[in-house]
Amino acid sequence: MTDEKGKRSGCLAAFIIVLIIVYAMGALGSFLTGPIISGLMPEYATSTSYSILSGVLSLINIIFLIGVWKYKKWGFFGFVGVSIINIIISIFLTNAILIPIISGLIFPLILYLLIRPIWNHMS
Secondary structure, X not given: OOOHHHOOOHHHHHHHXXXXXXXXXXXXXXXXHXXXXXXXXXXXHHHHHHHHHHHHHHHHHHHXXXXXXXXXXXXXXXXXXXXXXXXXXXXXXXXXXXXXXXXXXXXXXXXXXXXXXXHHHOO
């Protein structure tokens, strides 16, 4: 991208890097804590499957964020899709509606606001 309008802002670059680190740590934590929790508290066996699912979704989000880094629109749409899946899972697990919706839409909203200036330069 040679023209100035298509250049990634420093805020967008920092945000993507921070999200990749957060999701990588979340995936690692999910994969490590799931078996530990089920070993210590067998009555919470469903938390193990949720931990594994959460870890897999975090890894998928990393792939989509790399897509956004490479100026791919599918990366943004995939990131939003995984966020919606996380919201739905959180609603079923917590029986709350407002908090999962608000917390699940914060990162996609910030990402949208940061990529809006370069949206036309993404493929």
